[in-house]
Each structure stands twice: as structure tokens, then as C-alpha cells.
Amino acid sequence: MMNKFLIILVINLGMVATVLAGEISGELKCRGVRDCSDVVVYIDKINEDVEVPKEHVVMNQKNLKFIPHVLPIVVGTTVDYLNSDDVLHNVFSPDKCAEKFNLGTWSKGETRSYTYNDIDCGAVMLCNVHPEMEAWILVLQNKYFYKTDRDGKYVIKDVPQGKYELKVWHEKIKGKSQEVEITSDETVIVNFKLKR
Ligand SMILES: [Cu+2]
Structure with missing residues (x-):
């Protein structure tokens, strides 16, 4: 009886851990520069220590x-x-x-x-x-950021559930920040267009 209880507890803990975090990924389009490298995509603020x-x-x-x-x-x-x-x-x-x-x-x-x-x-x-x-x-x-290579693709993993402002930074070109909401363990796609 005790063992059965423990197994159920372990399964439940496992489920909680996977539901709490999702992933943000996407692709950037960059105008006015040679390629999309060295863009930092990041969550502006997050409520965690x-x-x-x-x-x-x-x-x-x-x-x-x-x-x-x-x-x-x-x-x-x-x-x-x-x-x-x-x-x-x-x-x-x-x-x-x-x-x-x-x-x-x-x-x-x-x-x-x-x-x-x-x-x-x-x-x-x-x-x-x-x-x-x-x-x-x-x-x-916070640690939820990604620096792109030439292909302009990014992924930010293990993002806790919540609503965030996703921003992009580049030394020369700019892009509008976007709101993103993580509600499950799925991947949310957010694409950006950057220009001067
Ligand atoms: Cu020098």
C-alpha cells in the first residue's frame, strides 16, 4: 500500500515539473545588416530570484x-x-x-x-x-536569453509559466518587443523583424 502511494507521488511530481516550463523559439528577419548574427533575444523581466x-x-x-x-x-x-x-x-x-x-x-x-x-x-x-x-x-x-548566429534562429528553454515581454537587442538594428505567454510545456513561436 505504501509503495503504491509513493509511486503515485513520484508520477505527480514529474508531471508538475514538466507542465511548469515551456519554450520560446522563432526566427528573425534582419534588414540593413549582413546577417542576423549577434542579436540577443531576451525576456525583459521575470519574477523569480x-x-x-x-x-x-x-x-x-x-x-x-x-x-x-x-x-x-x-x-x-x-x-x-x-x-x-x-x-x-x-x-x-x-x-x-x-x-x-x-x-x-x-x-x-x-x-x-x-x-x-x-x-x-x-x-x-x-x-x-x-x-x-x-x-x-x-x-x-535574468538568464532567459539567446544570442543568434547568422541564421537568426533562437530558442529560449525552460521558461516558467507566465506573461512576459520578449525583447530583441542589436548594436545597429531594432525590433519591436512582443508579449508572450507561457501556459504549457509547448513551444511558443515568436518571430521578429529588425531594421535600422
Ligand atoms: Cu587593443
């Missing part, structure tokens, strides 16, 4: 480029800027939401770090040694 990530995220400086070019992070994340080149690099940001930081100049194998505490910050990264170097950090409220 946001864990401050303990793991640092690395932005590499290699072959006179920032890698990745666009880096979405959860608020509170520390980014380590790693110099992988034989030349000196610097990182600074003129953006207020990144406190207009300037981390100085450092050489190969060394890192300097900065912690991002300002939500909705889209901060540009520049190097005062190499004016052509540029990258972007996007600071988000």
Missing part, C-alpha cells in the same frame, strides 16, 4: 578583436578581459551604466575584471590602443 553568477565570464582579446563581439550576461556577472595577443590591450567603456570604466593596459596572459551591476545596460567595449576594436556587453535581469 535572480542568482548572481559566481562563475566569471571571459571576453578574449585575440588577433586585435574582442571575442565574443556581443556578450549577454546576467546582472552581477564579473567579466574577465583576457589579453591573448603579443601586444598591449586596454578596455574602457564610455557608457554611464558601466561607470565609464577604464581598466588600464595589460599584456599577454593577463586579465582585468569588471562586475556589471546595472540592468539593461548595453555597454560598448573599446580599446584605446586599437581604435578598431569594439564589442558589446548586454546586462540582463
Whole structure:
């Protein structure tokens, strides 16, 4: 009798876990740029405790480029800027939401770090040694985001039930945010059109 009860309990818990989260996916159409890469699709705000990530995220400086070019992070994340080149690099940001930081100049194998505490910050990264170097950090409220490749497809998994505003960010082109509601474990399709 006891065993039977336990089995039913386990089955029920399993069902609850699968019903609570769904998936958002879709495709972007991008006009005015070469392709649909480096667009961040994200849930604007979500009512759940946001864990401050303990793991640092690395932005590499290699072959006179920032890698990745666009880096979405959860608020509170520390980014380590790693110099992988034989030349000196610097990182600074003129953006207020990144406190207009300037981390100085450092050489190969060394890192300097900065912690991002300002939500909705889209901060540009520049190097005062190499004016052509540029990258972007996007600071988000939660972990429900996706950065696209050239094909412009995205999927955001394990989204809890609820109504959300889904937004897109790109350094040059823009798209309207859309409302999305997750009511089951199914996939909700939301497509975006972006242009200048
Ligand atoms: Cu540089």
C-alpha cells in the first residue's frame, strides 16, 4: 500500500515539473545588416530570484578583436578581459551604466575584471590602443536569453509559466518587443523583424 502511494507521488511530481516550463523559439528577419548574427533575444523581466553568477565570464582579446563581439550576461556577472595577443590591450567603456570604466593596459596572459551591476545596460567595449576594436556587453535581469548566429534562429528553454515581454537587442538594428505567454510545456513561436 505504501509503495503504491509513493509511486503515485513520484508520477505527480514529474508531471508538475514538466507542465511548469515551456519554450520560446522563432526566427528573425534582419534588414540593413549582413546577417542576423549577434542579436540577443531576451525576456525583459521575470519574477523569480535572480542568482548572481559566481562563475566569471571571459571576453578574449585575440588577433586585435574582442571575442565574443556581443556578450549577454546576467546582472552581477564579473567579466574577465583576457589579453591573448603579443601586444598591449586596454578596455574602457564610455557608457554611464558601466561607470565609464577604464581598466588600464595589460599584456599577454593577463586579465582585468569588471562586475556589471546595472540592468539593461548595453555597454560598448573599446580599446584605446586599437581604435578598431569594439564589442558589446548586454546586462540582463535574468538568464532567459539567446544570442543568434547568422541564421537568426533562437530558442529560449525552460521558461516558467507566465506573461512576459520578449525583447530583441542589436548594436545597429531594432525590433519591436512582443508579449508572450507561457501556459504549457509547448513551444511558443515568436518571430521578429529588425531594421535600422
Ligand atoms: Cu587593443
